[in-house]
Amino acid sequence: MAGTVSNELRRDVLEANLRIPRAGLATLTWGNVSGVDREAGVFVIKPSGVSYDALGADDLVVVSLADGSVVEGRLRPSTDTETHRSLYLAFPSIGGVTHTHSTHAVAFAQARRPIPVLGTTHADTFNGPVPVTAALTPEQCAKHYEYNTGQVIVDLLEGDDTRAGEVPGALVAHHGPFTWGTDATKSLEHAIICEAVAEMALHTIALGAVEPPQHLLDRHFTRKHGPDAYYGNPGAA
Amino acid sequence: MAGTVSNELRRDVLEANLRIPRAGLATLTWGNVSGVDREAGVFVIKPSGVSYDALGADDLVVVSLADGSVVEGRLRPSTDTETHRSLYLAFPSIGGVTHTHSTHAVAFAQARRPIPVLGTTHADTFNGPVPVTAALTPEQCAKHYEYNTGQVIVDLLEGDDTRAGEVPGALVAHHGPFTWGTDATKSLEHAIICEAVAEMALHTIALGAVEPPQHLLDRHFTRKHGPDAYYGNPGAA
Amino acid sequence: MAGTVSNELRRDVLEANLRIPRAGLATLTWGNVSGVDREAGVFVIKPSGVSYDALGADDLVVVSLADGSVVEGRLRPSTDTETHRSLYLAFPSIGGVTHTHSTHAVAFAQARRPIPVLGTTHADTFNGPVPVTAALTPEQCAKHYEYNTGQVIVDLLEGDDTRAGEVPGALVAHHGPFTWGTDATKSLEHAIICEAVAEMALHTIALGAVEPPQHLLDRHFTRKHGPDAYYGNPGAA
């Protein structure tokens, strides 16, 4: 059946959502993670306004990639569902999306400043600054607001799937961070890293930021990404 | 019996008080939540100076809305009881009140600056800045001090119940935040949000705050409030 | 026997020490609380360099008020023992002393700035700024260094026991906070409050501090202290 997703996908999406409060990224019920099954043409997402304590795998909502309709689930999906959908449609290589209102990333979004690359912590994951979108226009707010929130990110990256892979996150102006990855877990980890580097950048700016040499940043990104990556233990927890 | 409140109200007020330390809003015993039963003409509030660890439903104090006398309970009510009472009397639509000394909201109160609207996190709950009162006069401090602490909030909002619904909180100058809502739980959640947006605003100001477009803020407030609200799952936890 | 202290005093001092890490005031083993038995002429204090996890009532050390010698206990007392002793000798009304290296209070001590009174959170406990001592001279560092660390606090307060009661804490320049109270528990609570108001003051200064009216501060101090105090529930937890 087209709308059915694997238990594994449900479990991954549930677990990634539960990690939002554990990682200190959530206030109340704010924040949501989704994961996509491109063959089935659907994605699984947190329901709207449900507390993490009460969240079970059965509460997750399965949504059609094609038109945003609910395919499975008895609750309304997150109000941010259409933002997730627009990102999945624009960037074929991504498998998971996370949205939070984490404190320091939101501060950069509210100041409409990108999170600058100031060191290897950032360069290990983001091959460039975490960019910030334009503010949505009155028209973009009036109709299909949530879909347009994704669209301003897509426009910012000029719809370039490769860029989305190199810098897996963006700040929506006056709103907050959206991050993505090859699956739900990766998108959540990028949200954690986005918040960590935003906090480090804020303190660095207070001390007087100094631009790092590009060859150092390149070295860090390529040791974790691409054909010559040598970080980690494939298969280990 | 007029002074008796339902077990449900007691449980809600107890639970909201216990969430103060869990949400990181409390130092020692600071902070208190109350909930009102308007038909019975009473409200239920935390006793004064009791630690959250030791707090049980039986320790809560039931207070008369009309004159502030203790209707039920063997402990003294919170010293802030009269502040709660003045807010209930001025704003008929509110059902719960919370007071904390949460760090960042207090910093704005001490600097006598409103918490500005800098993004959607704020606009989702507060339809405008969280305002700050005038400092209490020597006369207001000398007599009925706690009642007057509520009264300066009432004066700030010109006693307007609609405004109290649109911006469910205020900072008392050199003191701290008071928030309210349709019930005790909602007032507590507004205290959590007030602290979260104060922290975000502090960091945004350090980075250089930029005013957000009004149409974005309006969109966020109306998607959670009013006749066209579409956020959340009514009835879900 | 003169050197024996009650189990109750031991338990209070142990419990107050264990609250240091729980209140977020400790890094590693830094921080210590003592409590005095003036009739017995001794005080009970944490041993030096023992981790809070491993600390039991039997590890506490009983020290002579008169000469600082160990009266009971198989471990060395805290290196700060002589500082505690000099405070007990100078201020007859105090029953407990706490020393921590809590982050924000240390920042004020390192900047050699008093923690200013910016609101009611501060005025509820400290009837004036938390003052900062002069730096110790080479002579004061060379000999009886720890005793002299207490002495610079005594000098700062001109040995005035009433002042010590009104502002139960001080910052030692380039070192950190020492607080005291009528017993060990109270001294620990003053350390918690000292750190809380230091953090609030730091953020308030960043936002632009405004001096609060004196009549407001007076009102708060007197509602918790002195003959007309009406805060709290005597006897309740």
Added chain:
Amino acid sequence: MAGTVSNELRRDVLEANLRIPRAGLATLTWGNVSGVDREAGVFVIKPSGVSYDALGADDLVVVSLADGSVVEGRLRPSTDTETHRSLYLAFPSIGGVTHTHSTHAVAFAQARRPIPVLGTTHADTFNGPVPVTAALTPEQCAKHYEYNTGQVIVDLLEGDDTRAGEVPGALVAHHGPFTWGTDATKSLEHAIICEAVAEMALHTIALGAVEPPQHLLDRHFTRKHGPDAYYGNPGAA
């Protein structure tokens, strides 16, 4: 057998690694501790990219001091292994090395500012500022990058083992802190202290830092280190 290490060393290294997240120094899997057995010519280190939750003593990797080859273990060692090795080779007195991306120490590293000595908290452990290295050159990044990351620290200290003992840590420019000690546990504790004093320094600088008198700093360092040390209880937990 040359490559075999004692169970005690394994346990110490494991325990020190597990303390990284508990001390709030870790985001995700970032951070690693190693401990050396100089007689056996090997050191034990955390595997690359394994989460702390899943880490067991058997996952640790034993690496040759002489050439960096894996002597024992089925996982790849930390990508930072060569940095640890270069420090062990340069400084014969050290027995453990810790690397983290703790927030405030990284901020100083990113601003390329040493952590200044502003008080006794710092002077208790570090007999001078925690220095910051030069940025690595393109050549140092291109080949043997991780080994060179250690080498810039060695160069900064002019290969002086005594200096490494007096200031047991350094910041690598645009990267983060490396600390060391006589064993794995000590190196980890120095990482905790490095982060604590970095946070205190950041706040002190915001308030206006004042240089402390050298005689005070000397007094603190010597009461914990060297022949006249009198801090702590040897043998106690």
